[in-house]
Amino acid sequence: MRVIFMGWFRFRFRKVLIDFHTPEFAVEAVKNFNAKKWVEVLKKANVNALVFFAQDAYGNAYFPTKVGHKHRGVTQDMLGEIIKEAHEIDIKVIAYVNTRLNRHAATLNPDWAMRDPEGNPIRSGPRSILVCLNSPYVEEWLFPLVEEIVRNYDIDGFFFDRGSFQGLCYCDYCKAKFAREYGVEPPTNPRDPMWWTYVRWQLRKNFEFVKELRRRVKAIKPEVEVGFNGVFAMPSPFFKLGMDWDYVTSESHNPLAHSFAGGYIDDFIFGFIRNRREILVIIRPRLSPLSHPSFAYPYQI
Numbered sequence: 001m002r003v004i005f006m007g008w009f010r011f012r013f014r015k016v017l018i019d020f021h022t023p024e025f026a027v028e029a030v031k032n033f034n035a036k037k038w039v040e041v042l043k044k045a046n047v048n049a050l051v052f053f054a055q056d057a058y059g060n061a062y063f064p065t066k067v068g069h070k071h072r073g074v075t076q077d078m079l080g081e082i083i084k085e086a087h088e089i090d091i092k093v094i095a096y097v098n099t100r101l102n103r104h105a106a107t108l109n110p111d112w113a114m115r116d117p118e119g120n121p122i123r124s125g126p127r128s129i130l131v132c133l134n135s136p137y138v139e140e141w142l143f144p145l146v147e148e149i150v151r152n153y154d155i156d157g158f159f160f161d162r163g164s165f166q167g168l169c170y171c172d173y174c175k176a177k178f179a180r181e182y183g184v185e186p187p188t189n190p191r192d193p194m195w196w197t198y199v200r201w202q203l204r205k206n207f208e209f210v211k212e213l214r215r216r217v218k219a220i221k222p223e224v225e226v227g228f229n230g231v232f233a234m235p236s237p238f239f240k241l242g243m244d245w246d247y248v249t250s251e252s253h254n255p256l257a258h259s260f261a262g263g264y265i266d267d268f269i270f271g272f273i274r275n276r277r278e279i280l281v282i283i284r285p286r287l288s289p290l291s292h293p294s295f296a297y298p299y300q301i
Contacts, residue, residue: 009049009157009225009247012092016042017051017159020096023058023127027073030062035081043089051159052082054095054149057128059102063153067145069104083154092156094225095149097142099213100162101128105141112137114169117188122167130166133209134173143216150220157225158217159249164230165206168199214245 060071063079106129227247
């Protein structure tokens with residue numbers, strides 16, 4: 001007899017993610033949060049699953065964390081209150097956590113920031129900074145914060161943003177770890193014979209991070225659905241991970257407004273992929289002439 005675990009995510013089709021990246025000067029935006037009113041609106045829209053922010057792209061948390069940085073305008077447990085109200089009417093709650101953008105972590109620990117070959121921090125927009133997966137950030141901030149959420153809240157899933165490859169990093173941690181493995185400094189010139197070795201090394205570190213993040217969640221609550229955003233960004237780790245995720249999502253932006261490779265896709269693409277070879281939703285994919293052949297991967301599963 002073969003038993004296949006079927007999580008709830010597959011059967012909830014009216015999912016909503018409300019973008020809530022809120023800089024700390026916008027105190028009024030979070031000051032009078034009312035979970036009951038939020039859920040009343042969701043109920044009218046027949047929503048049956050909500051992605052709610054636990055930690056945004058600035059590194060602000062929306063619950064009383066002992067690990068991360070709580071948004072200075074938050075005076076209540078927004079995450080806890082929304083879970084309570086949503087569960088009362090059978091709405092699943094997925095906790096949003098941005099894994100790579102964290103202005104607070106990078107400001108407190110400048111050595112955790114991703115760096116370009118000249119040593120400058122790599123930013124995403126004017127107010128946020130990418131942190132490196134090879135720095136202590138993962139073990140000292142991200143993993144403890146995620147475990148804190150899993151242990152303290154009755155969440156149904158995670159939406160881990162920026163789980164995909166975010167580009168090459170030249171921070172001191174990356175340079176030291178690569179040199180220990182290969183005996184040379186990371187190359188900065190694509191013509192260098194070690195260039196693709198470094199690219200593959202960075203990708204491998206990204207794969208290991210995604211697998212470990214999911215493992216830690218499942219070790220505490222196996223029933224929690226773990227998903228990653230960014231699957232259509234090139235190059236993507238998810239097709240190599242196989243069963244090491246429960247669901248994946250993607251978004252694409254106009255190339256003029258978005259610096260990552262996924263921005264070269266003209267039209268908005270949104271997809272949920274489950275169990276490695278099953279495409280649940282893909283809306284009007286179309287590639288531009290600038291697109292890399294790797295973008296074809298999602299449609300060849």
